[in-house]
Amino acid sequence: MVSTVRNPEAKQKDAQRALVVALTCQELFHLGGAEVSSSEPYAPGVAFPLLQAMQVVNERLLELNPEETLLFDVVLLAADCQQHQDRIIATTRHYGLDVSRFCFCSRDEFTHLLLRERTHLFLCTDARQVATASHTGVAAALLQPAPSRPTQQLRVLFCTDPADRPGTSQQVCQVAGLLGAMRSRLGVACGALSIILLTVQGGRESCGRALLTLRSWGLGVDEAYCLAGAPGGPALSLLAPHILFPDGSALQA
């Protein structure tokens, strides 16, 4: 049973023109172990800094153009959280979060819901959920745990080494185009959004190809790192992205 609730506190976006991002409730807030009866707001979860960074991007875009429609449109998906519904909504309002709508459903309706909400990008820390979403035809990327140095800047990383599974490049291409348009509107000097390319195994040829592919999809890159086989861990830890697109096979044309 699916129920969708609009958030009256948030300004609704034009879903046709916005970049629709789906987050899970379980990752935006700490739901686990909370007493059902309590009315206290939940504590922030692992997705909280990401949402805040997306809000800053929206603010900057609106500063540049108050009529801007290409904004992040955040949908909060809550699978098997029916009993927490009111408290989830109340918590969202408590923090003043820019979440457009809530979708409450059961676990097996989850992926259907992603499609129904016309999600451009599903973000989650769980690689398997990301893979499932991708297979269903929704672009998905890994949500990274909050970096040790909190940053206001939304950092989006494209990693160009092939993942174990085939990519859904069509959807990634579309998201890339939307992100690219956002990035262009903000202008090079604006530090609210940074697009990062990381090539771990490949050398400059791989990295060059990836830069061109992303550009052909309409996405300019701000930072590029090419490791040619050096260990990726230190770089990833320094880069501290919020969002990581792990599937690089699409970028290796």
Place this chain on the structure above:
Amino acid sequence: MSLNNGQTLTNSAGQDSARNGSTSRASWEDARTVRKPSTPTRKPKSPNPENAITIALSARVLFNMEKEQQIYEQRGMEEYIRYQVEHETEPFSPGPAFSFVKALEAVNTQLRELYPNNEELFDVVLMTNNHANVGLRLINTINHHQLFIERFCMTGGNSPIGYLKAYHTNLYLSADPGKVLEALEEGIAAATMFTPEKMKEVSETQLRVAFDGDAVLFSDESEQIFKAHGLDKFFEHEKAHENKPLDHGPLKGFLEALGQLQKKFYSKGQRMDCPIRTYLVTARSAASSGTRALKTLRSWGLEIDEALFLAGAPKGPMLEKIRPHIFFDDQMFHVTGAAEAGMVACHVPYGIAQRVGQKKQLKDIEGPSAPK
């Protein structure tokens, strides 16, 4: 697109795709120019950073980007990037570090012949503050000049120091004194490279590296005595402490790394014609204060091929005889002199000499906000 040596990266129309947020999928066939396939060159694998001698260079020391630098300073970032992208297929011409890199590659080639599976090689890494939009032009330029640079960081304005540390950088060269200072403070050997007006020819087969002694290989402890108490006291002090090794300076580690590679050549019988040659070019004099310098090196187990004690004479003429690919000194006076003699000289901003006033005469000193 095929991207073998010398080929240029472009996308289909040779220009930037329109960033109109179009959601139609551009097939990546469009992203490639159609080129006839050339013979693939088998590239050797890059060594593990822990085993290699990693030399990180900024874009402006590797290539000549003077014109673009001016555009950045006069017209700002957007214009600078626009210009770079517009000229993406035009390779930059070589910068002051270019001949140094070629010499490093010549050493690597010889090391690979002698030790096929060896990872103790030079690894040249591009470490630049530049925005990744300039990346394709840099990659095209590397391809054009057939340089073996497979690793790079284009930080888009962020500090490179974290990456220098994480990837075991043995030496960092930049045109930006601010970044060099930052690196030195983090314990990374670093120097600010200057471009001579007219570069003299250097060897293509033998890497030659020249070092000043005090405050470069050695600490600045003796220089402090000289500055505070004058030459006579300096001589007295050095004689009295002849057998006490000096403390190490910021470039001792790099000399050590060069020595390790030299030993690999010696074991294969190449001592007389070793492809790496090191020089000490110091204002100390052979008769007195020089002894302590040599004894210090010996106590460290380090060899230097030639020690030139100038007893205070200008270094330029001597360097012109030696023709090093690179020369390190802590005093701008000597760096300027070397550059005037046509040598690629690097300033190591370390020690007492930085606090006592110096003449800054060279043209390439700029503020830390410039992109690298």
